[in-house]
Amino acid sequence: MKVFITGGTGFVGTHLTKQLTAQGFQVTLLTRSLKPGRFLPRGAAYLEGDPTRPGPWQNEAAAHDIFINLTGASIFQRWTVEYKVTLRESRILTTRNLVQALSLDKEREKVLISTSAVGYYGFHQDEELDEEAPAGTDFLALLARDWENEAMKAEEWGVRVIRSRFGIVLGEKGGALDQMTSLFRKGLGSRLGNGRQWFSWIHQQDLSDALLFLINQKEFSGPVNCTSPHPVQNLELTRLLGEVLRRPVLLPPLPGFMLRLILGEFGNVLLKGQRVLPRKLISLGYPFRFPLLKDALNDLLKKP
Numbered sequence: 001m002k003v004f005i006t007g008g009t010g011f012v013g014t015h016l017t018k019q020l021t022a023q024g025f026q027v028t029l030l031t032r033s034l035k036p037g038r039f040l041p042r043g044a045a046y047l048e049g050d051p052t053r054p055g056p057w058q059n060e061a062a063a064h065d066i067f068i069n070l071t072g073a074s075i076f077q078r079w080t081v082e083y084k085v086t087l088r089e090s091r092i093l094t095t096r097n098l099v100q101a102l103s104l105d106k107e108r109e110k111v112l113i114s115t116s117a118v119g120y121y122g123f124h125q126d127e128e129l130d131e132e133a134p135a136g137t138d139f140l141a142l143l144a145r146d147w148e149n150e151a152m153k154a155e156e157w158g159v160r161v162i163r164s165r166f167g168i169v170l171g172e173k174g175g176a177l178d179q180m181t182s183l184f185r186k187g188l189g190s191r192l193g194n195g196r197q198w199f200s201w202i203h204q205q206d207l208s209d210a211l212l213f214l215i216n217q218k219e220f221s222g223p224v225n226c227t228s229p230h231p232v233q234n235l236e237l238t239r240l241l242g243e244v245l246r247r248p249v250l251l252p253p254l255p256g257f258m259l260r261l262i263l264g265e266f267g268n269v270l271l272k273g274q275r276v277l278p279r280k281l282i283s284l285g286y287p288f289r290f291p292l293l294k295d296a297l298n299d300l301l302k303k304p
């Protein structure tokens, strides 16, 4: 089976590519730059092109069976008005162009895995959210909704569309965990705001395994939360990070107003959060390797 991945050179894609190639899939990664010296996942074929623009890459993409869209400018920074445009265009235009590429060969049976995020649901305090919950109304929620709507257009010609909503992905190299642990290792770890906000997360191994599992569920389509069954509150996340890293949390909580001052609107993502449950993955029988945060952190942070 041939897999085409946009945004596959990043944090999630590097791990996923390794898993896919190890299982015998032929993987092609589309990247905006093949400049020498850049780190690129091994085992895949490469195509240079900008997924936010139509181009010759679309003809080559059409000859694949499985499509995974991982492109997106990072949300982990202050969002200026211009950067919000980049956040939207890097996701929505890419999905639009990928869906257009899929339409070039309507004979082939195809699967599209579109990725969005648990930010789809907006902020909900303690309410448990499964795939039936509606989209929220803040910037990220509307972005996730529009991103998924673009992907669903591929259903018009019979493509099986899986709309995966990722929690925060915890992995060994890069991603949110790197940022958190570098603060804790310097003794700067602390609770954020009142610490009651929920943190929906997934171990990178479970994410890659769950995506492979969904590819093999031939009847499955629609939204699916890719999160661990046990989200935690920021208080618990802070405690566990301190414990696993053996760095006692000595600093007082970082006040919410200060975080908003430093990070602007993005600060809300860290201060509010959502409590998301992977009901679909559980009902399909996906066997989580790391359902508990403590085990996930021990696995990721205690390797030599």
Ligand SMILES: NC(=O)c1ccc[n+]([C@@H]2O[C@H](COP(=O)([O-])OP(=O)(O)OC[C@H]3O[C@@H](n4cnc5c(N)ncnc54)[C@H](OP(=O)(O)O)[C@@H]3O)[C@@H](O)[C@H]2O)c1
Pocket: 006, 007, 008, 009, 010, 011, 012, 013, 030, 031, 032, 033, 051, 052, 069, 070, 071, 072, 073, 074, 086, 090, 115, 116, 117, 118, 166, 167, 168, 169, 170, 175, 176
């Ligand atoms: N990591 C998480 O915790 C998390 C959580 C929820 C959702 N997600 C979503 O999952 C997807 C993959 O996440 P990730 O952490 O692997 O992302 P990443 O490493 O930050 O980036 C993925 C790839 O997107 C491409 N890209 C970056 N900025 C772009 C831009 N302005 N225009 C076009 N392409 C751009 C880059 O590919 P090239 O430079 O090779 O073109 C990059 O390798 C993203 O859409 C992200 O929003 C991630």
